[in-house]
Amino acid sequence: MVKIRMARGGRKNRPVYTIVATNSRSPRDGQFLEKLGQYDPKAATAIKSVNIEGIKTWLSKGAQLSDTVRTLLKNNNIKL
Structure with missing residues (x-):
């Protein structure tokens, strides 16, 4: 199943997340x-x-959207 979720990047104590489509x-x-x-x-x-x-x-x-990505998009008024 394919999920749309976040992958962590960045450095220690300074995360940057990438929204990706990936195998669950x-x-x-x-x-x-x-x-x-x-x-x-x-x-x-x-x-x-x-x-x-x-x-x-x-x-x-x-x-399927992960719960975190769904909430993030909803809080930033991004309609799907």
């Missing part, structure tokens, strides 16, 4: 199918870039 059985920071956006929790604008069309495409193919 692969590790959090492992191989992914497509990069869909970036989230920086400590920046003024938390969501730097989001490929909304890419997310819609993956959802139409049966992918």
Whole structure:
């Protein structure tokens, strides 16, 4: 099953998350199918870039949003 979730990057005490479409059985920071956006929790604008069309495409193919990504998109008024 494909999930849209966040992969951690950045450095110690300064995380930057990448929103990715990945196989649900692969590790959090492992191989992914497509990069869909970036989230920086400590920046003024938390969501730097989001490929909304890419997310819609993956959802139409049966992918599921993780709870964290769903909440993040909802709190930033991004409609799917």
